[in-house]
Amino acid sequence: MSQSKTIAPNSIEARDIAYQFHPSVDLRRYEEEGGLIIDRGEGIYVFDQAGKRYIEGLAGLWSVAVGFNEKxxxxxxxxxxxxxxxxxxxxxxxxxxxxxxxxxxxxxxxxxxxxxxxxxxxxxxxxxxxxxxxxxxxxxxxxxxxxxxxxxxxxxxxxxxxxxxxxxxxxxxxxxxxxxxxxxxxxxxxxxxxxxxxxxxxxxxxxxxxxxxxxxxxxxxxxxxxxxxxxxxxxxxxxxxxxxxxxxxxxxxxxxxxxxxxxxxxxxxxxxxxxxxxxxxxxxxxxxxxxxxxxxxxxxxxxxxxxxxxxxxxxxxxxxxxxxxxxxxxxxxxxxxxxxxxxxxxxxRDLVGNAARLEAQFLSGLRGLESHPMALWSRGVGLIGALEIKGTAKVGEMGQLAQACLLEEGLIVRAIGDAICLCPPLVITAEQVDEMIAAIGRALDALAETDLARSVLEEA
Structure with a gap:
């Protein structure tokens, strides 16, 4: 949610800002901007109130192995x-x-x-x-x-x-x-x-x-x-x-x-x-x-x-x-x-085996992104990994901007410092791994067009 978005009175967004004390946020910023309201889940995806679908690339908080709607x-x-x-x-x-x-x-x-x-x-x-x-x-x-x-x-x-x-x-x-x-x-x-x-x-x-x-x-x-x-x-x-x-x-x-x-x-x-x-x-x-x-x-x-x-x-x-x-x-x-x-x-469902089988595809996908002008190096094991991106003197500034670009592309990740961190549900398929990697590529392209990224690339 951006500061320019109109928040309807008595909406869930407005009530969230009014009543909830959220963890792991700048509380004053949250009072101004609010947050993304997630409405439902399905497999590796979650959906916001407007119906937009996101790959939950961090499995919630590193945690949802079996997907978001296991009956x-x-x-x-x-x-x-x-x-x-x-x-x-x-x-x-x-x-x-x-x-x-x-x-x-x-x-x-x-x-x-x-x-x-x-x-x-x-x-x-x-x-x-x-x-x-x-x-x-x-x-x-x-x-x-x-x-x-x-x-x-x-x-x-x-x-x-x-x-x-x-x-x-x-x-x-x-x-x-x-x-x-x-x-x-x-x-x-x-x-x-x-x-x-x-x-x-x-x-x-x-x-x-x-x-x-x-x-x-x-x-x-x-x-x-x-x-x-x-x-x-x-x-x-x-x-x-x-x-x-x-x-x-x-x-x-x-x-x-x-x-x-x-x-x-x-x-x-x-x-x-x-x-x-x-x-x-x-x-x-x-x-x-x-x-x-x-x-x-x-x-x-x-x-x-x-x-x-x-x-x-x-x-x-x-x-x-x-x-x-x-x-x-x-x-x-x-x-x-x-x-x-x-x-x-x-x-x-052999989800442990699924992580082992998809490891090479997942990690090679991250390595393939290292050639992007905004990327540095990748790392990972199984189905947990990260892509380090070029940052500014203020550690985490570029990471937060990258996280916002990824959200626009329908991928939820965790930016830690200037690293894009990933930990998708273990039910993810090979096709969905490719979908996730492609979304990162598009987000890096969008990131490279921002004024902040241009200044970093010009200095490099």
Missing amino acids: RLADVAYAQMQKLPYYHSFNYKAHGPSVDLAEKLVQISPEHLTKVHFTSSGSEANDLVVKMIWYRSNALGLPDKKKIIGRVKGYHGVTIAAGSVTGIPANHGSFDLPLDRMIHTLTPDYPRDHLEGETEEQFSARMAEALEELILREGPETIAAMFGEPVMGAGGVIVPPKGYWEAIQAVLRKYDILLVADEVICGFGRTGKMFACEVYGIKPDVMVTSKQISSSYMPLSAILMSDDFYNPIADESHRLGVFAHGYTASGHPVATAVGLENIKIIEE
């Missing part, structure tokens, strides 16, 4: 609503859907992950993992082993602890974050940050050396865990270079530091494997999942953990008489029933 999920939710619309998992209570989903997750996840705890979002899950880590250190008689390592540009949520592990300045400013127990190591962004002549393996070794230097500077006895996304999402779709995770895990093992794999974006097929840990040879102590676990049809997240992580926590709860934590909606029966059905659909 099976609606039917399962309705059936569960009729049978048991809500129950909790406090005070020695349980119900079937959460038990069934926990069992399924253990079956399909790396075999050393044997226990599951449910929450309602990735932020909640990562926040709780931090609390669990501190609880576990106390259980082990290590009261000083509490620091958490995140990565610059890493994203783990917006709650106080998870937002502190996050390494994005915008998530810290004026919130009094990060907490002082949270420290950050370097971003493994090889295309942007490698030294002249440095191979990917050499770059990865340098990232591991920087991590070890941080650990030694802070004191290994004070550091409990490191959080990392196998592929960094909200930091700009940063794909780890060769040897990165092998080198990082070796350092963590050397100093007895836990590894938390944040698979909130990567999990359930996004990278061409059920979990990205399989792609990169990661053996985490804890794996956090959300988003595609239910295609975000219901709020749901799951923390999977090893016996070595779980047992000290269980022992401490026995000593104290309770693990004094829980959310009203933890393991919600409707959410977990939908999550289980969603995973069944992913398996039955």
